[in-house]
Amino acid sequence: MAVPALARRGADDPSGPDDAAGAPDLHAPSPRSWRRAFGDIRQAIAQRELWGHLGWQDVKQRYRRSTIGPLWITISMAVTAAALGGLYSQLFGQPIGTFMPYVTVGFMIWYFISACVLEGTETFIANEGLIRFLPAPLMIYVFRTVWRQVLFFAHNLVVYVIVLAIFFPELTRPYQMVHPNGVVHPGLSWSALLAIPAFLLIVVNGLWVTLLFGIIATRFRDIPPVVSSFMQLFFTMTPIIWTTDLLRGGAPGSTKALVEWLAKLNPFYHFIEIFRAPLVGQVQSWTHWAVCGAITVIGWTLALVALRNYRSRVAYWV
């Protein structure tokens, strides 16, 4: 620019549009563009050292002054799994050897999913201080939140290993959750490895949930309490401490059949199923994968639209 901008006088001068016309910033991309949205994601991925560190920090932070630290995560999961598994296996009259691993895995992955949803709604609100004072891609905070949950999840995985070691004999042969006419589950096999892609798919979904719910909740502060009460409801509605095997075989038109049909409308059911079934040697169904895949595509589409349109607004809303 030939005219030194700083020599110009400010607002009382009808600051020349002729001057601005020559400025290179005409090509500055609009805040609402796909390029900026994907640029945000790309830059956040490049800064993985940052959110990786912040996520670890969060885990350590929660147990900073305790002696055994993050081990508490594992212990509390173990206690919950033992209590729920023990109690409900007796209530439903189910063999503890297969029911305990079932509840443990279900609760573990539920804990991950619900934390992604609940803390996802808070992700930008909780990082207000950083967002308002440091220029950084928004996705940093999304990755931080989900990565933290992955780390918690890794701690909980220890409980599964322990439960597996205890009940291995019961799980490796075919079994029924419901006697005498229940579904015969094949027992553990190498297909247990399907739990790995299943978990990755759940993480990918955790990311869009965090991003989308995070943006909405930052603008509308009523969302976090609403979401948290719905998650309570979903915990009961989702087969975690009960099994869908109990619902099978209702006569067409009966309440039981209706409830079984309703249970399948619950998106959480499918996500839990793709992860749990391989790990406890249950019958696996590709319909769950198909539903989860569809939700992933729809969810990410919505989240990307939200990122494109409201990325630059979040700093104003926090």
Place this chain on the structure above:
Amino acid sequence: MVSIDVQNASVDFPIFDAKNRSLKKSVLGRAGGHITDAKVPVVEALRDIDLSLRQGDRVGLVGHNGAGKSTLLRLLAGIYEPTRGRTRIEGRVAPVFDLAVGMDPEISGLENILIRGLFLGMTRKEMERRVDEIADFTELGDYLSMPLRTYSTGMRVRLALGVVTSIDPEILILDEGIGAVDAAFLEKARDRLRDLVRRSGMLVFASHSDEFLVELCDTAIWMDTGVIREQGPLREVVSHYKGRDLFESLSPETLRRLDLGHETPPEKAPATAEPSDETVGSA
């Protein structure tokens, strides 16, 4: 090439929690931007900002409280994108705002250094190499392994300045509040900041301190109720703003140092050299 271009930019804050604002409709005072009367009240923090900063610019920002200085700094740092208009920022920005925020009080100074560095685009390795240098500069010694909440304000300022000045940012953005350090450290920080500004691209600095402005800046922007009231050579703008000559209030010691300082004038790209550079030098 380091540059910031701002074109017709406005920044409007929606205030979602002020529903009963209609009771006090005519709020349009000296403090703060204009507040509109829409369903969701909007604070027009900045209006029609046109600005073009280039390599070597050292700009002081003056104005009353609520005139939009901090908002402008955040606009220039890329934290806020303008509600209307455009900004284009080329170069690595390192902002230092309110020093208590953006740092975690529960973790140690060292970890805060690392996180701040990562935020400013450094890698962990690069930061680990610089930690000793920062520890040296901040003179915090063993305190660096203590949680940040045990630090005094001045110690936090030291830490924040230590990080920012160690990483060679291309665009340095400083908000007022770095006055909380003691004189001896100020001396050191000033030298380092001057050095940094000379090395790197650009400084934008909001301050009420005449001494700091004179030390670090050569041009100034006077913000008033969200618009740029005046823009030009430092002495001229600040004198208009304060209603008295800027250099009157300076201690003889500062003036002496300034004379020394101007034996080594800031390096500037010839294309962007402005006549305004000479004003301060002639003092």
